[in-house]
Amino acid sequence: MPSQQVLEQKIREVEEVKQLIKQYKAIGVASLQKVRGMQLQELKKKLRNSVYMRVIKNTLMKRAITECKERPGLERLIEHLTGSNIYLFTNLNPFKLSLLLDKSKVKTTAKAGDVAAFDVIVPAGNTGLPPGPIISQLNAVGLPTRIEAGSVWINRDTLVAKKGEIISQRLASVLSKLGIKPVEAGLSMKVVYDDGLIITEEHLSIDLDTLQHDIETAHKDAFVLSINIAYPAAENIQLLLQNAHQKAYNLSLNAAISTLETIRDLLRKAHVDMLSLSSRVNMINEKKAPPD
Numbered sequence: 001m002p003s004q005q006v007l008e009q010k011i012r013e014v015e016e017v018k019q020l021i022k023q024y025k026a027i028g029v030a031s032l033q034k035v036r037g038m039q040l041q042e043l044k045k046k047l048r049n050s051v052y053m054r055v056i057k058n059t060l061m062k063r064a065i066t067e068c069k070e071r072p073g074l075e076r077l078i079e080h081l082t083g084s085n086i087y088l089f090t091n092l093n094p095f096k097l098s099l100l101l102d103k104s105k106v107k108t109t110a111k112a113g114d115v116a117a118f119d120v121i122v123p124a125g126n127t128g129l130p131p132g133p134i135i136s137q138l139n140a141v142g143l144p145t146r147i148e149a150g151s152v153w154i155n156r157d158t159l160v161a162k163k164g165e166i167i168s169q170r171l172a173s174v175l176s177k178l179g180i181k182p183v184e185a186g187l188s189m190k191v192v193y194d195d196g197l198i199i200t201e202e203h204l205s206i207d208l209d210t211l212q213h214d215i216e217t218a219h220k221d222a223f224v225l226s227i228n229i230a231y232p233a234a235e236n237i238q239l240l241l242q243n244a245h246q247k248a249y250n251l252s253l254n255a256a257i258s259t260l261e262t263i264r265d266l267l268r269k270a271h272v273d274m275l276s277l278s279s280r281v282n283m284i285n286e287k288k289a290p291p292d
């Protein structure tokens with residue numbers, strides 16, 4: 001019976017998914033919404049050595065999860081299994097996986113209802129479009145225009161959509177005519193299960209420049225603190241020894257303690273003091289001497 005064959009096929013697929021869950025440390029769930037087939041195939045080829053991707057029905061995935069009791073906290077992934085998804089099985093760090101997916105995204109033209117991937121700013125300048133209905137279309141989305149040398153110009157840089165805002169049909173049409181692509185197409189990671197942890201989309205997003213700056217600042221502050229409290233470490237031991245040597249050397253000079261390292265400076269200091277004292281004695285004697 002066909003229904004029996006379908007049931008057996010689903011049972012086999014659940015078993016295959018269970019083996020994947022046991023084989024890999026991390027399981028990522030990415031949305032397939034607005035993902036182009038060609039782009040998905042390219043991404044699979046690019047990551048085939050480190051990530052196994054598979055489209056699985058949410059019902060089958062939930063069944064496999066409930067039967068994998070040995071993975072701690074895995075059942076918490078079920079609440080995130082909504083919509084059309086592709087599952088990524090990997091041993092990569094989840095944050096590295098998320099960055100790889102972000103880098104694979106491409107900018108594309110917008111359609112009505114799409115979400116702006118960044119602040120969309122239309123730059124000032126020549127649109128290259130002839131005067132006509134386009135003027136009213138540009139003005140309708142807040143773009144100030146003028147006609148110059150037979151074409152329509154935009155007077156100033158203008159923000160037409162903020163990151164995360166829905167793009168209207170009118171704005172999508174205008175941006176398309178201006179050659180502006182405000183939408184990013186690609187896989188968007190929704191959640192990752194990583195060896196007991198559930199990491200959601202907002203926590204997977206990392207600004208590498210900000211992170212690098214924060215680490216550099218923390219390293220600098222820690223280094224200065226370790227110097228100030230004389231806490232020895234591999235990174236600061238040379239400077240600590242130099243500071244200690246300099247302080248010991250200055251102390252020995254001030255206390256007139258003669259050593260092989262200080263004897264020259266002590267003699268030089270004594271000589272300078274002697275000359276200074278001799279000069280002062282001469283000045284005093286000159287003052288005491290009777291006038292001619």
